[in-house]
Amino acid sequence: MSALRESLGFLTSRLRQVGIFVALILIVILFQVLTDGILLQPQNVTNLVVQNSYILILAIGMVMVIIAGHIDLSVGSIAGFIGAVAGVMIVHWGWAWWLAIPACLLVGALVGAWQGYWIAYVGIPAFIVTLAGMLIFRGLTLITLKNQQITPFPNELRALGGGFLPDISGGTSVLEWLTVILGVGGTAAILFQALKERRVRRKFNLENEPMAWFAVKNGFIAVLMLIITFLLASYRGTPIVLIVLAVLVIVYSALMNNSIFGRHTYAIGGNLHAAELSGIKTKKVTFRLFVNMGVLAALAGLVFTARLNSAQPAGGTGFELDSIAAAFIGGAAVQGGIGTVAGAMIGGLIMGVLNNGMSILGLGTDYQQLIKGLVLLLAVGFDIFNKNRTGSGGGSSMGRRFKWKTTPPATETSTPATPEPVVVDAK
């Protein structure tokens, strides 16, 4: 009984993280019922993944920029511009895909460097620079395309948007076995990682989440992964873009948590002055963040162009808003310093399921926009309500990560410091 109470206390203490997860599940169930089961049909699940992949790629870069306390309004235009550049390179100039893709990513990096220069070294607010960028790169898209779409693209590039991993059983099986292997392997890896982290936390005397919650959470994630694996495997297997996305999520999560660059990003967003006075080269970090955003926007533009099999003058319009919404629904703080790549992915999926479900229901873009706007407002509103309720000045996910109930508040008693050796040689 006390274990139950402990778990409940823990759940309320991290309402935000649990809430967003529950929200995603409720939305999925809601649309599954409303669409008479179309939502979770294998083909539609595959569609969902491919359709949202470029927003999710953008959301990775966006949440990093937001964590550092900036914003990027130009990513949609950059994605469109890179699509146009790819069209010119591949279709007009006849470049091979293995040359054109790195070249396009490089152009994306240069675009990011251009914006990063104005933001980091000149000191113009990112909102202004990227608002200008939104116009500039939309204009360059139109100029590059001469206002006409470029099509068709070769199959190798189109695979990036709509291709699947090869079927190793040669089409004889009901399930795609490669997908099953990847899915089950991935699930096992996630569980293994979670257990390992729990063991490390115990070793270093850091609070762990209650066992019951840990088991339920990870069991749930595992079941979810296996269901998705099964659905994908019973259609055409693993979309190539899902592999790309999975690699990006793993690499960028690690980067944000464990690399000096990631730590400096959080430090800058949390307290710019303190970061500067700690010797962090804040301008350099900011510059790099925007270069990175440019590369990811270029990748998103490539995926989008590949999927449509055409570079279009209006390509990428509105992507910036979807990716910003994904980051904020996923728990990023407007003031910076708080947010996770995983959260942004869940936020992006919520938006994606809403889009997809409402499209199946035949709702027009009018209602779709209305409902998506309300969801964004409610998600962030809930965040702020929640923050006020617990009276914590800090942020959403981090601040509530640990329970303070069982331990007394950190007030000082006045025992003088024990004269232990203080100066440490930290190798």
Added chain:
Amino acid sequence: MNVPILQMRGITKTFPGVKALQDVTLDVNRGEVHAICGENGAGKSTLMKVLSGVYAHNTFDGDILFENEPCEFSSITDSEKRGIVIIHQELALSPYLSIAENIYLGNELAKNGWVDWRKTNLEAAKLLARVGLSENPVTPIQHISVGKQQLVEIAKALSKEVKLLILDEPTAALNDEDSDHLLDLILHLKGQGVTSIIISHKLNEIRKVADAVTIIRDGKSIETLRLDQGQITQERIIRGMVGRDLESLYPDRTPNIGEEVLRIEDWTVQHPQDHSRMVVNNASLNVRKGEVVGLAGLMGAGRTELAMSVFGRTYGRAVSGKVYKYGQEINTSTVSDAIDHGIAYATEDRKHYGLNLIEDIKRNISMAALNKLAKRGWVDGNKETTVANHYRKSMNIKAPSVAAITGKLSGGNQQKVVLSKWMFSDPDVLILDEPTRGIDVGAKFEIYTIIAELAAAGKAVIVISSELPELLGICDRIYTLSAGHITGEVPIAEATQETLMHFMTKEKE
């Protein structure tokens, strides 16, 4: 005379998981100055928020009687209507608005929705005269000093016909002169019938103005000392706050001073905006191994500016002068250069410049020296936790674990996190700017002990402080600064508060 104006009975306030106040009683008599003392985190500010309606009446237990009538405030507006005005530690003034506009902010002198500027400025001038501030009411707030801004806050309170004035650490950011003026003003207002509650860490201030002192410890009211019963003494207050007597305010140490580590020569810094002003002017100083050197000066003398301009040019422009370490000239023009040369600077303003308050303890400690924990750009999280746990133990940081968010720690513990951060960067020279500001007596002793141990371990330490007894208690040598000039260098044996003050107020010709 002893007519109660305010009675708070059985106040209990709970935050999720934490009992911030427990059965607190407070009796304030009409026309007295009532001090509230207690360590950081004891619950003083919470109590004042309960009183002023920041916490609505249904969010806590207990009764408040003001002028013998029960109070049920839902917001600050309600309490201000009854004449209870609170002035917070962080002043709530709008920097771009004029003095007069700030005084009447939210309370504008208007006819049919249109502000009557003539009347606003006229009335504001009268209020400024009452608080003894000779400034034009149309001057923007950002152009007057913090000390004067404090007076504007009081003028604002007077405009609301205040009966009970609550001041939360009013002198924390003021120099001695401004503090004296403020305390005199509180006494003056007392003569006009305004009752004041003053929250303060500074015991000599309390002795100067308070008629009564209520001591709060761990969310409970311990006792109320009264002047007319001869109970207000420094020892008595400290004993109440910490629950026992402090034998000595400063740890004993035998200095073991070696070779010169850092020398600053002919250091000159221009004001970042006003280029004709030299904030630091031709200053030279040095510090040796195992030595604690004090830097004394009044507010505006240029102490912090000197330190920050040396530490990576983080203040000022057109900085000139030379920095030598072990006799070799070094370049400290960026913060990372300074850190690489073994210099650390712990800021006076830890909330704005020292800590990432939304981040946990371990990541704050590792912030200035992440590369020591990393291989090829990747941080070893286990090593980081080990290091942080080490400092939590050796520095006696009180927190459930090193994964606790620093914003939730008390001032003393936050300061220990800042010190840990710099100790982990393994410097040879530590510049500590107001290391005990806003920290209670017990934790101060811990900080002094840490400083003594740093010196004993062969570090060179420079301490900037506004509290002269503190410098006299921990330093081996003290420099005085006045208007950007070094005006004196006093060995501890010859230093007294009087000699230091003499140098600190000296005008260089």
